Amino acid sequence: MTTSKDPGDPSYRAMLTQVTVDKLADMIIWLDEHGRYVFVNPATTRLLGYSADELSRMHVWDVDPHFDEARWRAHWAEVVARKSFRLETVNRSRAGVDIPIEVTVNLVEHEGRRFNCSIVRDITERKRFEAELRALNDRIYRLSVTDALTGLANRRHFDIQLDAESRRQLQWARPLSLVLADVDAFKAFNDAHGHVEGDDALQRVAGALQAAVSVPGATVARYGGEEFACILPGTPHGQAMAVAEQARQAVQALGIAHAQSAVAPHVTASLGVLTVQGAQPRSPDELLRLADRALYRAKREGRNRVVGECVGA
Numbered sequence: 640m641t642t643s644k645d646p647g648d649p650s651y652r653a654m655l656t657q658v659t660v661d662k663l664a665d666m667i668i669w670l671d672e673h674g675r676y677v678f679v680n681p682a683t684t685r686l687l688g689y690s691a692d693e694l695s696r697m698h699v700w701d702v703d704p705h706f707d708e709a710r711w712r713a714h715w716a717e718v719v720a721r722k723s724f725r726l727e728t729v730n731r732s733r734a735g736v737d738i739p740i741e742v743t744v745n746l747v748e749h750e751g752r753r754f755n756c757s758i759v760r761d762i763t764e765r766k767r768f769e770a771e772l773r774a775l776n777d778r779i780y781r782l783s784v785t786d787a788l789t790g791l792a793n794r795r796h797f798d799i800q801l802d803a804e805s806r807r808q809l810q811w812a813r814p815l816s817l818v819l820a821d822v823d824a825f826k827a828f829n830d831a832h833g834h835v836e837g838d839d840a841l842q843r844v845a846g847a848l849q850a851a852v853s854v855p856g857a858t859v860a861r862y863g864g865e866e867f868a869c870i871l872p873g874t875p876h877g878q879a880m881a882v883a884e885q886a887r888q889a890v891q892a893l894g895i896a897h898a899q900s901a902v903a904p905h906v907t908a909s910l911g912v913l914t915v916q917g918a919q920p921r922s923p924d925e926l927l928r929l930a931d932r933a934l935y936r937a938k939r940e941g942r943n944r945v946v947g948e949c950v951g952a
């Protein structure tokens with residue numbers, strides 16, 4: 640006997656429909672209005688590890704840890720109202736494995752009864768890929784804002800933060816302080832100890848500065864070479880001077896021997912502090928120029944010291 644292959648033949652169509660349901664990699668799940676399993680295809684029993692018979696005695700909340708009876712009732716109302724939509728949830732297999740799934744919900748009316756007929760896809764791979772992508776994006780972002788040698792914020796991030804903070808200073812009429820710190824006689828240190836030890840010293844200085852700056856929301860950055868910069872939002876001049884003095888002492892306390900320095904027998908830093916307040920707008924470039932002027936004075940007045948300037952008071 641030859642089987643009809645006429646696409647218009649109802650028995651041929653029924654056979655293809657059956658094969659589709661049996662062979663589909665996606666799950667087909669019919670639930671009634673009480674959240675009971677009415678029908679599942681083989682992909683469902685394969686993935687969840689329950690037989691069709693077992694599932695026929697279960698509710699959706701026996702398998703979906705995000706559902707309970709109350710949530711099901713709200714969900715059913717949404718199914719009735721929207722007729723078809725997509726959602727993501729989790730199904731817990733018999734072995735206790737949580738499988739992330741994407742559910743395409745369809746309201747089906749059949750012989751006077753309404754059902755939630757869902758096409759359910761295992762999205763484990765997609766979720767893993769999304770998590771990897773998120774982690775990669777986080778890593779790329781961290782790299783893009785971090786100085787590779789010291790782990791502090793880099794110059795680019797510092798510039799962005801300074802721009803934002805100088806706007807906030809005007810908007811909220813609160814003070815903003817900047818601290819520039821420059822390691823003293825560092826050329827001589829490099830010349831005497833070599834670049835590798837120089838790098839190591841910069842890393843330790845960076846750590847000391849970071850630890851000394853305890854202002855909430857502060858940005859501590861490597862501004863370039865052996866120069867560091869801190870943004871201290873909402874910090875009045877007296878407090879910024881105290882923070883800078885702590886930072887100076889912290890660098891000194893590292894005790895990194897520097898026999899070639901005319902300042903001290905160990906590595907030291909000079910610091911310039913600028914505080915702006917008041918309503919006069921100043922560009923980030925101008926703020927940096929003023930902070931650099933204070934730093935220059937600290938160098939000129941003998942190094943290993945803090946010099947400050949307050950404008951707009």
Ligand SMILES: Nc1nc2c(ncn2[C@@H]2O[C@H](COP(=O)(O)OP(=O)(O)OP(=O)(O)O)[C@@H](O)[C@H]2O)c(=O)[nH]1
Nearest residue numbers: 821822823824825826827829834835837838864865
């Ligand atoms: N090891 C190391 N050295 C660096 C790095 N960046 C800049 N330098 C060195 O830092 C030194 C800075 O020297 P100068 O600008 O002449 O200043 P200084 O010798 O510290 O003198 P003063 O700042 O005037 O006290 C140079 O020798 C640079 O090569 C770095 O990433 N690693």
